[in-house]
Amino acid sequence: MSLFYIIQPQGYSFWVFGIMNAILSEPLDIDIAMTLHPLCQVTDIEPDQAIKVLYQEQEIIVVRRGEQAFAYYNRCPHAGAKLDMNSENLISFDQFHLFCSVHGALFHPATGYCVAGPCSGQSLTPLPVTIREGKVCVFSDGTHDEV
Numbered sequence: 001m002s003l004f005y006i007i008q009p010q011g012y013s014f015w016v017f018g019i020m021n022a023i024l025s026e027p028l029d030i031d032i033a034m035t036l037h038p039l040c041q042v043t044d045i046e047p048d049q050a051i052k053v054l055y056q057e058q059e060i061i062v063v064r065r066g067e068q069a070f071a072y073y074n075r076c077p078h079a080g081a082k083l084d085m086n087s088e089n090l091i092s093f094d095q096f097h098l099f100c101s102v103h104g105a106l107f108h109p110a111t112g113y114c115v116a117g118p119c120s121g122q123s124l125t126p127l128p129v130t131i132r133e134g135k136v137c138v139f140s141d142g143t144h145d146e147v
């Protein structure tokens, strides 16, 4: 805990203990129970392709790459548009990158990092996902159905 010296506008001053400082300096003991919420079956996604699903009323892009899956909010870091606003294609012509149909940005499927386009160096916003029992699942705070 620390001590602060406060000067009042009227010229009076006094010492107060920095209670917030004391609270913030203590380790936070927060118990967050994480659960898995299924987004889709892995087989819903063709190999090396992507689909859209709804999660917490948001459109999510789920990409399948080999035995892995990755998920991102369907919101381009350039102008905030949905990647598929002008086209249904979520995958670029090179069949590798995620593709924003608005201005052509290309994103690495495993990281969401923009490798070309007007938002180069920025990234899609990811969701933490894993594959469990043949389903692509997002780690959730437990407010949705569990696997």
Ligand code: FES
Residues within 6 Å of the ligand: 076, 077, 078, 079, 080, 081, 100, 101, 102, 103, 104, 105, 117, 118, 119
């Ligand atoms: S909105 Fe996606 S590249 Fe411009």
